[in-house]
Amino acid sequence: MDVVSVNKFRDNLKSLVEQVITRHEPLKVTRRAGEAFVVMSADDWEREQETLHVLQNQDLMQQIAASLDTHSKGKGYSPDDEQMNEITGI
Structure with a gap:
């Protein structure tokens, strides 16, 4: 800074x-x-506030940790090609 x-x-x-x-x-x-x-900037401040909200919310942090664990084990949700096209807008 x-x-x-x-x-x-x-x-x-x-x-x-x-x-x-x-x-x-x-x-x-x-x-x-x-x-x-x-x-x-106001945009940066708003992003910081959102981050603080997530970090201070124990339930959200537990969901993130569980999701990361599932992802690292390769057992997470995998969308099919049609769903990926919808997500990416292709």
Whole structure:
């Protein structure tokens, strides 16, 4: 994560915000007193929130673990060609 001072952030607001959005990388902005804040795109923030929701949900994590176990043993669901065409849009 890149780090800039609040003064540099203020002076280069437009380009730094564009950088955050296009690179999908947050930017840490520091203040003289040592306090800091992070700037990130709304899309990236929403993805982070979704990830946190899944990670904090014990039932979902158990389902993911069970699915991974089934997949690694080669015993998971395998769609037929017609279903694969529908899934991939071919």
